[in-house]
Amino acid sequence: MVQRSKAPSITQVAELAGVSLQTVSNVLNFPDRVRPETQKKVLAAVKTLKYSPNAAARRLKTAQASSIAVRLDSNSITDGDGRGLYSGFIQDEFVYQLTVAAENRGIRVITYTANNPEDELKKINLLCNSQDIDGLILTSTQLNDPRIKLVNSKGVPFITFGRPWGDDKMYSTQRPWIDVDGSFGTSLATQKFWDSGYRNIGYAGWRFETHKKSDPQNVNEDRFQGWLDTISKLDKSRKYTSGRNFSAKNDESVLGGRKMAAELLEKFPEIEVVVCASDTLALGVLLESGRLRKKPLIVSGFDNSPVSKEFNFSSLDQDLLEVAHSAIKILMGESGNQIRHIDFTKESTKAHVLLRPILISR
Amino acid sequence: MVQRSKAPSITQVAELAGVSLQTVSNVLNFPDRVRPETQKKVLAAVKTLKYSPNAAARRLKTAQASSIAVRLDSNSITDGDGRGLYSGFIQDEFVYQLTVAAENRGIRVITYTANNPEDELKKINLLCNSQDIDGLILTSTQLNDPRIKLVNSKGVPFITFGRPWGDDKMYSTQRPWIDVDGSFGTSLATQKFWDSGYRNIGYAGWRFETHKKSDPQNVNEDRFQGWLDTISKLDKSRKYTSGRNFSAKNDESVLGGRKMAAELLEKFPEIEVVVCASDTLALGVLLESGRLRKKPLIVSGFDNSPVSKEFNFSSLDQDLLEVAHSAIKILMGESGNQIRHIDFTKESTKAHVLLRPILISR
């Protein structure tokens, strides 16, 4: 069995190149300080020895972990309530793209898991205290999220993927976030269907509580609002103000979609198209309407997941590579390789990024 | 803005506790060496200061990264060919469970990505040379996988999730792996359906080339073989030897499943049940047979993904937590917190673990 060979150190590179440690370090970190011939010698030695700097030593000296952490969740559903066909699609794809974006800046991504919120606080605490990370990605944030308080107390830069709905400080630079504009998405789908000549465009989404605030207070409401505002504006012949016409709400499951299709077809037989809050719901509407009628309803979904591709319906695509790049920018600024507290008042980087989904027509 | 507070060091703990560094280190790493009263003092100081050892310093000194790496793939399909409804389910769930299992042993999981095989070699090379990891998880291995050669040359312990099909050294301790027994799975489903009284049990799977070797040479063939062997044994009334009776092969897509349902129903109208190679294929068979007949065919899928739950059909479940635990054992042995080269001839840990899926009946 091959034993792990002791990796070459900077000392060996210096010896082989016939220069001092300092020079080797300079060639690697500040090439400008060293004249070309010396650089060449050093680089040749680096190549010969297949040298890479020892990351632990560098981290110790620079006090920079050059790492960020992100939580991973299980996609295996344990209980009975539906979570759709591919609940983790966005999260998993985001983590993938985050790793891509981080690699581009020389940053490592460390994953962690949590059984419950307290467990997560412990894990984050350890990650920060051991100085394993100098930045954190938070997903699915709650109102008054205790994780934010913790991370702030540690002075570790963070960013949330998803707006902190309902938080007073939603637009404070203390609460940087990146999100995809759901309302814009459903509006876009509605408009496109209208432009294609359809006039009876319904909506199938998730349940939410009504309240008196003027702005949407969660994702469910946000996506619904995009459809409602747009169809109300386009179609003056009906009153959509109650929000009940042509729209239905149910669980995130194929069955939920099926139920809504049945409901909508019964109440509004003239309906032609249904804008849906998710690909799972869209599939439910598609299948059930195909069963009840000869010709299924036209549907659009959300996330452009494999489901929408396999069943060939339109869907709103979130550009997760761009989401990930934006997240990294908020942690590191426009360039450079350090995770740091960005001064959003002085730099061009924005603390809040709302990306627009695009409609993939099928 | 809260600046990142300088974390407490072992020196400060020692001062507060009124002991030497050495003693603090001992309390943390070898508690037995220190008497209880001293331990108490030290632990109190640790708590007061919220001290965690600096991971970089520990790594530098011990020359152990206490980290493993695993590749992440995108689940977003770029080209036209079907990859099913949830191609990444097993991989993503495995990475999640791997993180859980690693955390239990104090090991970090680092993710990386690769655009192509050469890129992956570069990434692995860097990870090893910078001593960021001391163990590696490899998925989707190829015949004569160059990654294995590379990692072996670095002397970094590794394990593959998935058997190295066709490799001469498949059962060598130089090639440790963990896998799920697909053949056993489809056999199990076939047997259960038979026991329930069904007699006309077909199979819908992926395409593969036939060859002259006696053993299956890939996953596709392995899953097919489980059905064929079992049904041949149970049903002496027919000849299944050609492997063509009651079985069909196609792409991993809903459409592929649909095509096979149509084909099987036409050729064998008496067919009642179809054992499928995946949940995606099972859904295709379910939907198409429901369209062609009043009563859809009974199907079973593979992976117990959300698809099988949403559409309520039976599926073969891989216990990925156990897969992950086995992977960690192969890298670290039965206990302890070091990633190392296990001497499989001397320890009870096995270099090859083939887990049995269980049938979730719905």
Add this chain to the structure above:
DNA sequence: CTGAAAGCGCTTACAG
């Protein structure tokens, strides 16, 4: 059981 000291492999002021 406890302490003083060396050293892991880097980076970085500082001096030349």
Add this chain to the structure above:
DNA sequence: CTGAAAGCGCTTACAG
């Protein structure tokens, strides 16, 4: 442009 030296925060033989 280059070199000798200090020090990051640990762990670990070694001496008491």
